[in-house]
Amino acid sequence: MKSNSIYILLISFSLLIQCKKEEAPKQEKNLPKDENIVNLTDAQMRNAPIETTTLSLKNIASTLKLNGMIDVPPQNLVSVSIPLGGYLKSSNLLPGMPVSKGQVIAVIENPQFIQLQQDYLMAKSKARFAELDYTRQKTLNQSQASSDKAMQLAQSEMNSQRILMNSLSQQLRLININPESLKSGSITKSVPVYSSINGFVSKVNVNIGKYVNPSDVLFELINPDDIHLNLKVYEKDLQSLRKGQRFVAYTNADPSKKYYGEVFLISKDINPGGLVDVHCHFDKYDHNLVPGMYMNAEIETSTSFSNAISEDSVVNFEGKDFVFVEEKKQTYRLTPVTLGDTENGFVQILNFNDFNNKKIVTKNAYTLLMKLKNTEE
Numbered sequence: 001m002k003s004n005s006i007y008i009l010l011i012s013f014s015l016l017i018q019c020k021k022e023e024a025p026k027q028e029k030n031l032p033k034d035e036n037i038v039n040l041t042d043a044q045m046r047n048a049p050i051e052t053t054t055l056s057l058k059n060i061a062s063t064l065k066l067n068g069m070i071d072v073p074p075q076n077l078v079s080v081s082i083p084l085g086g087y088l089k090s091s092n093l094l095p096g097m098p099v100s101k102g103q104v105i106a107v108i109e110n111p112q113f114i115q116l117q118q119d120y121l122m123a124k125s126k127a128r129f130a131e132l133d134y135t136r137q138k139t140l141n142q143s144q145a146s147s148d149k150a151m152q153l154a155q156s157e158m159n160s161q162r163i164l165m166n167s168l169s170q171q172l173r174l175i176n177i178n179p180e181s182l183k184s185g186s187i188t189k190s191v192p193v194y195s196s197i198n199g200f201v202s203k204v205n206v207n208i209g210k211y212v213n214p215s216d217v218l219f220e221l222i223n224p225d226d227i228h229l230n231l232k233v234y235e236k237d238l239q240s241l242r243k244g245q246r247f248v249a250y251t252n253a254d255p256s257k258k259y260y261g262e263v264f265l266i267s268k269d270i271n272p273g274g275l276v277d278v279h280c281h282f283d284k285y286d287h288n289l290v291p292g293m294y295m296n297a298e299i300e301t302s303t304s305f306s307n308a309i310s311e312d313s314v315v316n317f318e319g320k321d322f323v324f325v326e327e328k329k330q331t332y333r334l335t336p337v338t339l340g341d342t343e344n345g346f347v348q349i350l351n352f353n354d355f356n357n358k359k360i361v362t363k364n365a366y367t368l369l370m371k372l373k374n375t376e377e
Contacts, residue, residue, distance in 0.1 A: 002237050021245060028191050029061045031260035034194065034333075036303065036333050036334040036335070036354060036361050036372075037327070037331060037332070037333055037334075037372075038096070038324070038331075038332050038334070038368050038371050038372040039330060039331050040330045040331075040368075040371070041330075042330075043258060044371070045047040048364045048367045049363065049364065049375055050332075050361055050363060050364055050368070051362050051363035051364075052326050052359035052360060052361050052362060053309075053310075053359065053360060053362050054357065054358065054359060054360065055307045055308070055309060055349060055356075055360070056307070056308065056309075056356055056357075057305045057306065057307060057308070057351055058305065058306060058307075058343075058344075058346045059305055062219035062240075062266040062299070062300070062301050062339050063064055063298045063300055063301065063343075064233075064237055064241070064297065064300075064301050065298050066231045066232065066233055066278075066296070066297045066298075066299065067231070067232065067294065067295065067296050067297065068227060068229055068230045068231035068232050068278075068294070068295060068297065069230060069291075069292060069293060069294045069295065070223070070227060070228075070230075070289050070290060070291050070292065070293040070295065071227075071228060071229070071230040071279075071291055072222055072223070072226060072228070072291050073226055073228075074225050075174055075226075075323075076197070076199075076222060076223040076224075076225065076227075077202075077220065077221075077222055077223075077291075078196055078197055078199075078220070078221040078222075078223070079217045079219075079220055080105070080106075080193060080195075080196075080217065080218045080221060081212070081216060081217055081218055082108050082175065082176045082191075082193060082214065082216070082218065082220040082362050083175065083214050084110060084112055084113070084116075084171075084174070084175055084214060085110060085112075085212055085213045085214045085216075086108040086109055086110030086112075086113070086191075086211070086212065086362075087108065087109045087110065087210070087211050087212075088106060088107075088108060088206050088207070088209065088210050088211075088218070089106075089107040089108060089109045089208070090107045090208065090214060091105060091106035091107070091204075091206070091208070091218075093105055093106070093201050093219060094201065094204065095201050095202065095203060095204055095364040096200060097200060097201045097202060098199070098200050098201075098344050099197075099198070099199060099200065099201060099221060100195065100198050101196060101197055101198050102194055102195065102197055103194065103195045104192045104194060105193055105194065105195050105219065106192070106193040106206075106218060106219070107190050107191070107192055107193070108175075108190065108191050108192075108193060108212070109189050109191075110189070110191075113175060113177075113185060113188070113189055113190070113191055113318055114177075114188075114189050114297055114316045116168065116170065116171055116172060117177065117182060117188070118187065119168050119180065119185045120165065120168035120169060120171075120172055120179060121182065121183075121184055122167055123161060123165040123189075124162045124165050126161045126164075126341065127158065127162050127164075127165045129158075129161075130154070130157045130161045130162075131158050133154045133156045133157070133158070134151070134155050134157070136154075137150050137151040137153075137155075138151055138154075138155075139192070140200040142288075146149075151243070153271060154273040164196045174194055174245075175362070176191050176193070176194060177191060182262060192258040193218065193301075195219075195221060197221055197222050197223040198223060198225075199222045199223040199224055199225075200221070200222055200224070201219060201221060201222075202219075202220040202221060202222045202291065203217075203219065203220040204218075204219055205217055205218060205219065205220075205251075206218050206219075216312070222291060224285055224287075224289075225285070227282070227285060227289060227291070228264075228279050228280055228281050228282070229247075229249055229255075229259075229261065229279070229282065229295060229297065230273045230277055230278070230279055230280075231277070231278040231281040231297055232276070232277065232278075232280075233274075233275065233276045233277075233278050233352070234274055234275060234276075235270055235274050235276060238266070238276055240265055241278060241299065241301070242262060242263070242266075243263055243264060243265070243266065244263060244264075245262060245263045245299055245300070245301070246260070246261070246262050246300060247260070247261055247262065247263065247280055247297050247298065247299045248260055248297065248298050248300070249261070249280075249295045249296065249297040249298075250295065250297075251293065251294070251295055251296070252294070252296065255296075258291070259282055259286065259295075260282070260283050261282040261283050262280065262281060262282050262283075263278060263279075263280050263299070264279060264280065264281045265278070265279040266278050266279075268367060280297070280341075287316035306340065306341075306348045306349075307348070307349050307352035307355075308347060308348050308349060309323065309346065309347060309349055309360055309362070310345060310347075310362050311342065311345055311346065312345075312346050312362055312363065312365065313360055313361060313362045313365055314337065314339065314347060314365070315365050315366050315368075315369045317369060317373070320336065321336070321338070321339055321372055322334050322335060322336055322337060322369075323335055323337045323355075323360050323361065323365065324360070324361040324365055324368050324369075325355065325358050325359065325361075326359040326361065328357070328358075332361060332368055334368075334369070334372060335353065335354070335355075336351075337354075337355075338350040
């Protein structure tokens, strides 16, 4: 009996060990798979060769990214009006049309213009008569033929007529009538409006037949010779900027078209939003740049040696940046990376301590990402 019991125990122990050995592989199969590891076969390596490298020091410039809009200084933006008002008789201006200095851009009519010319010619005639009368009274006074009072009254009348004539003369000049050439036979009811700058028309606010008051703006003209880019900079970034720094600008509509220039003025006033105006000049004026156009700009603020990797090494998935690190032959791990500035095809790695002495994939990184994510699906 004792011998049989020992034999049964031995058989049971043997079966137990065998069961554990059979369960062990099953447990291994149930181990969770690392979703950030991708393995390539020899065939896959031949179809998509993988190249690796380590971090290296590169000369990377720190770039400040800003936005703003095209602007012109006040002296290059002209609002055209007529000091005495009137009806717009003619004009062929349209927004965007070029204009030259001295060009007639409109004609204004007003009966008041006739009255003003009449008053001037009458004042001129009376001033001439008053001068003659004063000369006569002065001669008579010298020979004691007239009193001092009569001479003084003649002198006062002459001065008054001269003042009136000069006042009316300046009013005529305001409406572009030359008083020197005005005669009784040349009185006109219409006056021209001239362009005071070379440039182009920005706005047209009137139409033919409309009455315009002295305070109304008929047209707005822009001289593009001093067109510039007005950038908005946060107060915290001011210490990185200085006069003479170079910038590159581009529009959202055509980012590939670059415009170059330099910073020429940094405002000393901070607005309530914590922003400062930075004015930049373009190296060359482009007629496609018009006031009010929004632009993006990049300004290089400093240059330093930084740990960097090729831009081709970085992959983006679900809004995050990653690189593949070689763990062993034909095995690569998807690793998060924090990026800095970019220059000449290289990007700065801020968490470079995570990649010390590690090989990073530089070729076919996106192929690895596709292999990894497609395998998961």
